[in-house]
Amino acid sequence: MERVYIKNLRSMKTFAKKFAKTLSGGQIVLLRGDLGAGKTTFCQFVAKTLKIDEPITSPTFTLLKDYEGRVLNMSHFDLYRITNASEVQEFGFDDYIFNTPKDRVVFVEWPDNVGEDYYQGVKTTNITIEKVDDNARYVTLEEK
C-alpha cells in the first residue's frame, strides 16, 4: 500500500501520469473518495497519458462511457446513483469486471454502491482520494 500527499492539482496531474504509465490494459481501477475529492479529475489526467482525445465527462447520468485512446482504451463508470448490483446488469457491468477487455482500463467511481463483495476474487487497483483542503489531497493506492 502506498499513501502520498498531493499538494495541488498540478501534483495530482504528475501522480496520475506516473500511474497511467504503469497501465498495460485489463486493469480495474476502483476510485473512492467523497464528492469533489477528485476522482473524475484523476481519470481526466490518466486519459491524457492514454492519448484519449475526447474529454472525460462526469458520467453521473450515463453511468458508463467508453473512450478510445491511442495508447489504451478506457471505460469510465460512475455508480453514484446506483443502489444495488441488479441495476448495473443492463449495461453489462459484469463483463467489464469479470471479463475485462485487454485493450482497455476500467475506472469505477463509487464502486461500493454495488456492494463491496461484488469485486471478490477479482484483481483490482484501489485508489482512495481524501480531501485535505481546496488544493491538497491524500491518495492511497492499494492492489487487491
Ligand SMILES: Nc1ncnc2c1ncn2[C@@H]1O[C@H](COP(=O)(O)OP(=O)(O)OP(=O)(O)O)[C@@H](O)[C@H]1O
Ligand atoms: N489536488 C487536486 N486533485 C484533484 N482535484 C483537485 C485538486 N485540487 C483541486 N481540485 C478540484 O477538485 C474538484 C474535484 O472534482 P471531481 O469532479 O474530480 O471530483 P469527484 O471525486 O469525481 O466527485 P464526484 O463524486 O462528485 O464525481 C475539481 O474541481 C478539481 O479541479
Ligand SMILES: [Mg+2]
Ligand atoms: Mg466524479
